[in-house]
Amino acid sequence: MTSRIDNKRCIKMYEQMLTIRHFEEKAIELFEHNLIRGNIHPCIGQEAVSVGVCTPLRRDDYMVNTHRGHGNCIAKGADLKLMMAELFGKSTGYCKGKGGSMHIADFQGGNLGANGIVGGGLPIAVGAGISIQNRETDQVAVCFFGDGATNQGTFHESLNLAALWKLPVIFVCENNLYGLSTPVRESISVVKISDRAMAYGIPGVSLDGNDIIAVYTAMKEAGERARAGEGPTLLDCITYRFYGHFTGDPGKGITYRSKEEMNQWLERCPIKRFRERLIKEKRITEKTEKTMEADVKASIEAAVKFAKESPLPLPEEALQDLFH
Amino acid sequence: MPEITFVESLRMTLKEEMERDPSLMLIGEDIGRYGGIFGVTKGLLEEFGPHRVRSTPISESAIIGSALGAAMTGIRTVAELMYIDFTPVAMDQIVNQTAKMSYMSGGKAKVPMVIRTQEGGGRGNAAQHSQCLEALFLHIPGLKIVMPSNPYDARGLLKTAIRDDNPVMFIEHKLLYATKGSIPDGEYLIPFGQADIKRKGKDVTIVAISYMVTVALKAAARLAEEGIEAEVIDLRTLVPLDFDAILQSVRNTNRVVIVHEGCRTGGIGAEIAAQIQEEAFDYLDAPVARVGALNVPIPYSEPLENAVIPDEDDIVRAAKKVLYRG
Ligand SMILES: Cc1ncc(C[n+]2csc(CCOP(=O)(O)OP(=O)(O)O)c2C)c(N)n1
Numbered sequence: 001m002t003s004r005i006d007n008k009r010c011i012k013m014y015e016q017m018l019t020i021r022h023f024e025e026k027a028i029e030l031f032e033h034n035l036i037r038g039n040i041h042p043c044i045g046q047e048a049v050s051v052g053v054c055t056p057l058r059r060d061d062y063m064v065n066t067h068r069g070h071g072n073c074i075a076k077g078a079d080l081k082l083m084m085a086e087l088f089g090k091s092t093g094y095c096k097g098k099g100g101s102m103h104i105a106d107f108q109g110g111n112l113g114a115n116g117i118v119g120g121g122l123p124i125a126v127g128a129g130i131s132i133q134n135r136e137t138d139q140v141a142v143c144f145f146g147d148g149a150t151n152q153g154t155f156h157e158s159l160n161l162a163a164l165w166k167l168p169v170i171f172v173c174e175n176n177l178y179g180l181s182t183p184v185r186e187s188i189s190v191v192k193i194s195d196r197a198m199a200y201g202i203p204g205v206s207l208d209g210n211d212i213i214a215v216y217t218a219m220k221e222a223g224e225r226a227r228a229g230e231g232p233t234l235l236d237c238i239t240y241r242f243y244g245h246f247t248g249d250p251g252k253g254i255t256y257r258s259k260e261e262m263n264q265w266l267e268r269c270p271i272k273r274f275r276e277r278l279i280k281e282k283r284i285t286e287k288t289e290k291t292m293e294a295d296v297k298a299s300i301e302a303a304v305k306f307a308k309e310s311p312l313p314l315p316e317e318a319l320q321d322l323f324h
Numbered sequence: 325m326p327e328i329t330f331v332e333s334l335r336m337t338l339k340e341e342m343e344r345d346p347s348l349m350l351i352g353e354d355i356g357r358y359g360g361i362f363g364v365t366k367g368l369l370e371e372f373g374p375h376r377v378r379s380t381p382i383s384e385s386a387i388i389g390s391a392l393g394a395a396m397t398g399i400r401t402v403a404e405l406m407y408i409d410f411t412p413v414a415m416d417q418i419v420n421q422t423a424k425m426s427y428m429s430g431g432k433a434k435v436p437m438v439i440r441t442q443e444g445g446g447r448g449n450a451a452q453h454s455q456c457l458e459a460l461f462l463h464i465p466g467l468k469i470v471m472p473s474n475p476y477d478a479r480g481l482l483k484t485a486i487r488d489d490n491p492v493m494f495i496e497h498k499l500l501y502a503t504k505g506s507i508p509d510g511e512y513l514i515p516f517g518q519a520d521i522k523r524k525g526k527d528v529t530i531v532a533i534s535y536m537v538t539v540a541l542k543a544a545a546r547l548a549e550e551g552i553e554a555e556v557i558d559l560r561t562l563v564p565l566d567f568d569a570i571l572q573s574v575r576n577t578n579r580v581v582i583v584h585e586g587c588r589t590g591g592i593g594a595e596i597a598a599q600i601q602e603e604a605f606d607y608l609d610a611p612v613a614r615v616g617a618l619n620v621p622i623p624y625s626e627p628l629e630n631a632v633i634p635d636e637d638d639i640v641r642a643a644k645k646v647l648y649r650g
Pocket residue numbers: 041067068116117118119145146147148149150174176178179180245353382384406410413
């Protein structure tokens with residue numbers, strides 16, 4: 001399967017996955033040193049979904065994001081410096097320090113923003129789909145949400161509306177098997193989240209979200225369908241968040257997940273799996289990989305430096321931006 | 325009894341009320357094994373089982389609506405919404421259904437139900453996890469509103485809320501959870517509509533709620549150093565409102581500052597100030613002052629959040645202003 005994707009693209013995908021991983025690890029470290037406030041919901045372990053979904057997208061395609069959204073921002077082409085500055089609450093950040101981790105938006109890059117309200121983004125993605133339809137362009141809108149969000153009314157209302165009007169929206173569930181401490185099997189009445197697509201008469205597939213090629217392939221097909229005016233698709237990407245729910249989750253979620261389960265998923269690390277594949281197919285070598293990793297780390301350090309050196313907003317800026 | 329935290333006080337109270345009333349049910353997100361994200365319901369699932377401690381999917385409308393349906397049909401219920409910022413997700417069920425059920429049915433429906441939730445900023449949780457929305461509910465007839473400021477009150481007020489046959493919004497503050505207080509052995513209930521005078525004073529009345537009571541007391545201590553004796557009133561409940569306590573104090577001090585963390589615009593201070601000018605206009609020596617958040621969402625960045633949320637300095641300044649000092 002990988003063979004059908006050209007070398008350059010494969011390597012770019014791998015590099016983005018590494019970037020996400022290292023960005024999140026750095027963000028957690030900075031949080032622990034009180035340089036980032038509030039909370040972070042790390043997406044470590046879910047990199048294949050972010051990158052597999054965003055790779056077939058164009059820069060002018062839309063993306064609606066969630067609270068666990070750093071990876072999706074990066075995969076959609078965000079500037080690490082502006083992201084990091086936002087996490088530092090600096091005025092050079094994507095939202096001038098007003099948004100923070102849960103609200104990073106990059107409109108030039110088609111990123112319509114993350115959301116602190118579970119299920120809050122789905123109708124917004126539908127709206128972007130309407131806009132595309134009315135403007136008669138061939139863009140698409142991708143909507144990320146978690147498994148937990150599929151139990152909100154907005155999920156059902158949005159899928160119905162998008163299906164009814166054949167909107168170019170791809171609904172991507174980052175199904176990491178838990179909504180906070182609640183397992184999917186204790187919160188969803190059907191076996192697979194993709195079963196829910198049936199109720200709205202749209203295609204739905206559940207797939208291995210830690211296999212980037214599987215995600216990429218499904219997304220490519222869903223994207224082409226949407227661009228051709230054939231309507232929405234539901235992709236249920238099964239994955240795992242290694243770190244736990246958020247930076248306040250005791251023992252990376254050990255209070256509700258077994259050590260055994262966590263270890264099993266570490267074995268299925270999407271980055272490790274893709275690397276093995278790329279090495280086997282001789283697309284990368286240990287040496288090129290080392291260089292790549294060093295470059296990735298350097299770009300993250302540069303982002304941290306930029307964030308640290310950026311000014312904090314002035315108190316009077318609090319009153320700006322409420323209206324245009 | 326040794327000092328306990330606000331969270332422990334809530335947990336102990338829920339447990340006792342569940343033992344007292346075998347029908348009492350809890351419903352909310354992650355309240356089972358996880359014990360709620362603030363740990364309030366820790367151990368209750370194990371003790372009372374999954375029918376009485378119902379941990380739900382992420383479905384705020386269904387949490388509130390099903391709590392209402394259960395309450396109307398004989399199951400006294402405490403529903404938990406993790407953040408008050410999520411009440412808007414369930415707004416139809418709160419505003420159109422729960423609040424109106426008794427009245428619309430000509431008093432036939434009884435709704436013994438509490439909505440426990442928490443609000444407030446100060447922790448960098450940004451615009452959708454830091455709001456103070458009590459004023460939204462003050463505007464809706466049919467909801468009682470309780471806002472405890474310390475572990476002792478939390479216990480006495482939660483007991484009253486649970487035993488009430490009407491819907492009660494029980495609004496906690498995230499910065500209070502770790503605070504400690506001593507609680508006497510044995511049961512006590514705090515009736516609704518009874519404000520607590522936290523500090524006596526003759527120069528200016530400071531009316532506060534929830535976490536702002538703590539901040540107001542600090543401000544009052546500072547004012548005292550400058551020879552200004554502030555009287556600090558903790559309202560404890562907004563509906564019913566102990567307006568008599570405010571009135572009595574205003575008649576003595578002739579000056580009032582109302583303090584809350586929610587936006588000044590349309591905040592509870594607006595309602596109270598209006599009532600004061602209606603009932604005690606002739607007693608006032610200065611316009612009523614309101615201290616509240618600036619009229620913007622809560623920003624993430626620390627200097628911005630600090631600029632938006634009211635603090636001790638703001639209260640001191642307002643008190644001096646109504647005293648025409650400084
Ligand atoms: C409306 C709403 N309810 C509850 C929460 C609290 N909360 C934040 S994330 C989360 C879990 C979300 O689960 P899921 O959708 O599976 O996304 P994940 O965190 O697993 O990526 C919860 C309950 C919220 N932010 N918004």
